[in-house]
Amino acid sequence: MQSLRLNFGSSVLKIKECQSRFVVATDKKKTMDILKQxxxxxxxxxxxxxxxxxxxxxxxxxxxxxxxxxxxxxDGLWGYSISLEHDKPTWRLFAQMLLAARVYE
Incomplete structure (x- = not known):
């Protein structure tokens, strides 16, 4: 399975790999849509x-x-945010943080 990676400088989160444990096959298109968005x-x-x-x-x-x-x-949002190396937040980064917090452990 190919991973969709969200790049945050040197920090990389493999969101698709994390979500694959929780996403049923019929909902994968919806999941990809929100990741692309x-x-x-x-x-x-x-x-x-x-x-x-x-x-x-x-x-x-x-x-x-x-x-x-x-x-x-x-807790997922906090855990993910401490792994980031960004000092300048963007709307995209904030959205990616919120999205990652769904599955980040």
Whole structure:
């Protein structure tokens, strides 16, 4: 299986590999859509559209969310954010962090 990698400078998260444990085959296209959407964010407007999709994703695809409680999600977000080497946040980076927090352990 080929991995979709989200690059953050020298930090690389293999989101697809993490999610493959939780995603059923019928939902892989939806998962890829939200991953691709996160990679194309360039503005606040793009980020708002991504957040709408992320909000829908938790109810439409709960099996994709390993960290499905607020406590687990924030822990995943914290764990992922300490591994980053960015000092300048962007809308895209913030979206990628929120997306990664779904499955980051």
């Amino acid at each position: 996160a990679e194309t964010i360039e503005s606040r407007k793009d980020f708002v559209e991504f957040m709408q999709q992320l909000f829908r994703d938790i109810s439409d695809n709960p099996q994709d969310w390993h960290n499905d409680s607020l406590e687990q999600y924030i």
